[in-house]
Amino acid sequence: MPAVQDTIDRVRKIDVDQYKYGFQTEIAMDKAPKGLSEDIIRFISAKKDEPSWMLEWRLEAYRRWLTLDEPNWARVNYPKIDFQDIYYYAAPKSTPGPTSLSDVDPELLKVYEKLGIPLREQEILAGVQKTDVSEFEEASDNVYKSGRVAVDAVFDSVSVVTTFKKELAQAGVIFCSISEAIREHPELVKKYLGSVVPTTDNFYATLNSAVFTDGSFVFVPKGVRCPMELSTYFRMNEKNTGQFERTLIIAEEGAYVSYLEGCTAPQRDENQLHAAVVELIALDDAEIKYSTVQNWYPGDAEGKGGIYNFVTKRGDCRGHRSKISWTQVETGSAITWKYPSCILRGDDSSGEFYSIAVSNGYQQVDSGTKMIHLGKNTSSRIISKGIAAGFSQNTYRGQVSAHRKATNARNFTNCDSLLIGDQCGAHTVPYMEAKNSTAQFEHEATTSKISEDQKFYVMQRGIPEEEAIALIVNGFVKDVIQQLPMEFAVEAQKLIGISLEGSVG
Amino acid sequence: MPVLSAKPREIPGAELMNMHAQPQRTPAETALIDAFGERLSLLPGDGAVMLKRDDAIEAIKHGLPTRRVESWHYTDLRRLLTSVPAFDPAAATKAIAPVIEGSAVLPLLDGVSTAKLPDIEGVTVQRLSEKLTDGSVAPGLDPYGADDAIGALNTAFVADGYFVDIADGAELDRPLELQNLQSAGQTHVRLLTRVGDGAKATIVERQTGEGAALVSSVSQLVLGEGAEVTWLIVQEQPDTATHLAQFKAHLGKNSKLTLFVMNAGGKLVRQEIVVRTTGEGADFKLRGINLLAGDTHTDVTMVLDHAVPHTTSTEVIRNVVTGKARGVFQGRINVHQYAQKTNAKMACNTLLLSDDGEFSTKPELEIFADDVVCGHGATVTEIDHDHLFYLMARGIDEKSARGLLVKAFVAEVIEELDDEAIVDALEARLDDWFLTHG
Structure with a gap:
């Protein structure tokens, strides 16, 4: 759509100020002093009641981190981060075992209410004891008509509660916070933690390894199809804190799991740092589907405030015929620096990446994927849709490589960008590296506005202009929305609507 | 005697060229810096030119680019340029038959322009050595960016070349072939061409030779309003030569440039193409063929700036990779904020015929205008x-x-x-x- 004045005016007025989740909650917090040092890491480790090997692991990462430089190759600009001016640990003060909702800190409940989490679920999330599981199931059934969802809620540095643990345990699935996993299942954590994203991987991943405070842990044993969707809700609440969560998902032979993360943060003038690490491991015939609806606070209309989202996500298709699929809807964050990748190690394994990145206001997105083909007959597919509006910069950066032994590697990449307004930028930076003659790589990218023809076609059917544009944008992102679990597809569609409101109706 | 600046000056951004410079210089870097000291008294140029040379060698002193410099990601010049041959005063080569029969030939033999300049109607030819001596080409000697190692290398050492001026409205009845031939040592040449308004020409840039030489060659082309040029780069260096070349062009209003590049030789080759549309209605076509064999490394890197509205471009690159050859194509299309109605399409297709060969491609789009149609496609297959x-x-x-x-x-x-x-x-x-x- 060319610069229809009306649209431009609306773009100016909109969006970031409409951030729905910008509220802040006053909750009594336990905090470590500001700054980063070995003592802080010892403090975090002690708070978490961690075994000594874990502390050693963290300290090693920290020492390594001190030797690293911040990466600067991405197409993003921001003032230098003062890593000593951040709280590395903040947790809601625990009150011993509330027995009903009335005992729970009302502020905490308000948070969940604002997030749209229904009462019953709130009760569980607030850690009310003796809650009847069946009662909750009923509640949950009402919310998600098409299926139930187990939720792990992470509030600043700690996991507040995990639901449906019992039922999942019956199926043999372990779903808990990573801190709990370190205590309860050290053998699994020891075996897999850092095996996909080593502590030495990159600046932010190494920082995360040193100071991660919580996150989710999922283990799906051999042959088990996880009976429900798993979900984590991240909420950054406390001022000047950084959130460093660590997620580890393991699907053993023939297992299947679908996992979704969602995130929000209050509206603030300062920038906050979020540096997460996600590791996925799929053994023979296993499948992991990982979906993200990222809606961190993007900053205000002048580009003030917002979350710096520097995330390392990587999946390892370790087994033969394994499959890892990333789906992401990125609408939030002031800066996004994120490249969910697949290492296709097992023969016949496959990786997928579906992404919608919407940027508005002064947001900067530099996101994409890496598909590393190592095994024979591996295949990967990348569909990326970027929509840039306002003054934002939206970059797709992706790498596809086939190594010497990756016979018959196949890749298809499609990245399309849509520009709304003439103050924004859309960029495509794909890297293709073939070292095997049987590799077959295809890449296509287009950048355009909404064509007059398309708009005319829809409008001549009696649909008003703004609606017509919304319809076309929905069509533009449909390939990706379809990959989301049903419950969240609706949420994602709404999010895109809110993010672009005014610019596309 | 050339005038030298009293002390090395600060070059803004020079440190960017190699941000992770190791204190240790490679043998190639040392050889280049030493060669500059030895050659200095022989290099033509007035004070302004010599200042540019000083700046350029300072940039090289900061180290050749490594893979950490984004534009050199797949061609780690610091690692790949293992040795630099010394200048060879005994080198002697002869002009060869032109690619297209009947062309007018302007030879550069081991970096030196011919004794007698040809007389072609509508074309004025001058030796670059003269233009360097009188300083009139000094402003054009600046590298185009902090990562422009080829530009810096050439500016430091360039001794000769041609300045070709095609008059307004002239239509050349036969092609013009610029031959850059080498037999040994080092050759650094520059070819400056101005094509006047409404002029039409076919120009062949021939890059070949027979020895293990280091060649740097920079071609600069300016197209006037409505000018139409077909420029063919035929690169057939022996597989012992290092060939570092740059083609830079400015396209005026309603001008048309068809650039054809054929790389069929060389041990280490980097051909940069830097094109900018400066007038509305300009059209740029790039057609490229890379024929890669043996244990060689060939890199074609294009940066195309659509800087004004209503300009078009298409780029098609075909690569054939055999043996242990490594190929690279990087193509970046920048569409500036005011360059509305740009239409740009790029395709890079590769046939990978051997398991020991490899090809890396990075087709980039950087778009700041909304009313544009841009696309790129890339394939690698057998x-x-x-x-x-x-x-x-x-x-x-x-x-x-x-x-x-x-x-x-x-x-x-x-x-x-x-x-x-x-x-x-x-x-x-x-x-x-x-x-x-x-």
């Missing part, structure tokens, strides 16, 4: 088995069938040039390559 089967089912043996398909894959790009003499001449070069590498 020969289609169906196609092979089709031919073999007709009694053609596998080797010939493969040969036919590979040739057809690249010849398609040549045929598009739509000028019989050019197509025939280029296909002859193609056949030559297939004969030696088939």
